[in-house]
Amino acid sequence: KNQVEQSPQSLIILEGKNCTLQCNYTVSPFSNLRWYKQDTGRGPVSLTIMTFSENTKSNGRYTATLDADTKQSSLHITASQLSDSASYICVVTPNRDDKIIFGKGTRLHILP
Amino acid sequence: GAGVSQSPSNKVTEKGKDVELRCDPISGHTALYWYRQSLGQGLEFLIYFQGNSAPDKSGLPSDRFSAERTGGSVSTLTIQRTQQEDSAVYLCASSLATAWPLSYEQYFGPGTRLTVT
Numbered sequence: 001k002n003q004v005e006q007s008p009q010s011l012i013i014l015e016g017k018n019c020t021l022q023c024n025y026t027v028s029p030f031s032n033l034r035w036y037k038q039d040t041g042r043g044p045v046s047l048t049i050m051t052f053s054e055n056t057k058s059n060g061r062y063t064a065t066l067d068a069d070t071k072q073s074s075l076h077i078t079a080s081q082l083s084d085s086a087s088y089i090c091v092v093t094p095n096r097d098d099k100i101i102f103g104k105g106t107r108l109h110i111l112p
Numbered sequence: 113g114a115g116v117s118q119s120p121s122n123k124v125t126e127k128g129k130d131v132e133l134r135c136d137p138i139s140g141h142t143a144l145y146w147y148r149q150s151l152g153q154g155l156e157f158l159i160y161f162q163g164n165s166a167p168d169k170s171g172l173p174s175d176r177f178s179a180e181r182t183g184g185s186v187s188t189l190t191i192q193r194t195q196q197e198d199s200a201v202y203l204c205a206s207s208l209a210t211a212w213p214l215s216y217e218q219y220f221g222p223g224t225r226l227t228v229t
Contacts, residue, residue: 004154041222041223042222042223043116043203043205043219043220043221043222043223044155044203044220045220046217046218049217089154089155099157099170099171100157102147102154102155102156103154104152104153104154105154
């Protein structure tokens with residue numbers, strides 16, 4: 001069964017610190033993997049997208065990595081800001097006939 | 113330009129009542145998706161529309177759920193005889209297309225929070 005597991009479920013860090021969120025998936029083969037940021041009460045917004053052949057993708061202070069061999073992806077946030085407080089969702093798109101699969105997300109809290 | 117909009121933003125209804133949720137996609141986007149997000153759960157695919165093709169309804173949880181898209185633009189999701197387990201945030205997204213490998217970005221609306229009492 002295709003699955004996307006994210007860890008930790010929640011994370012609290014101080015403003016200015018770095019953090020890394022994990023995504024493990026069993027979807028294979030897949031066409032792309034995305035990381036979304038979802039602010040409270042808002043819809044998800046895409047941060048990065050990587051195809052299976054890409055290893056890393058950056059978007060400002062956000063850097064996503066992908067290891068297709070171990071089926072793991074991570075999202076690294078550098079120099080966190082209060083506005084980074086949100087849920088971060090890992091999403092994997094299988095082949096063309098299967099539905100995209102959303103992880104349950106990691107809830108990140110940035111403390112001043 | 114305007115993003116995806118949804119209405120109402122919040123809906124409280126009594127068990128057994130019908131509700132209609134509305135989604136206005138981004139102009140020119142041919143693909144439209146409905147998802148459900150329950151507390152502590154990941155997004156659950158419900159249905160998607162692509163142009164004039166028959167919609168993919170494979171994610172609808174029961175026959176109480178239905179959706180339509182008029183004129184290839186606005187979509188309404190209808191839940192009949194609502195149950196308490198229908199309480200969730202219902203998100204709509206649109207994209208330029210659904211062509212594999214799905215490189216087209218899905219843009220999400222703010223969602224409708226449905227509470228069934």
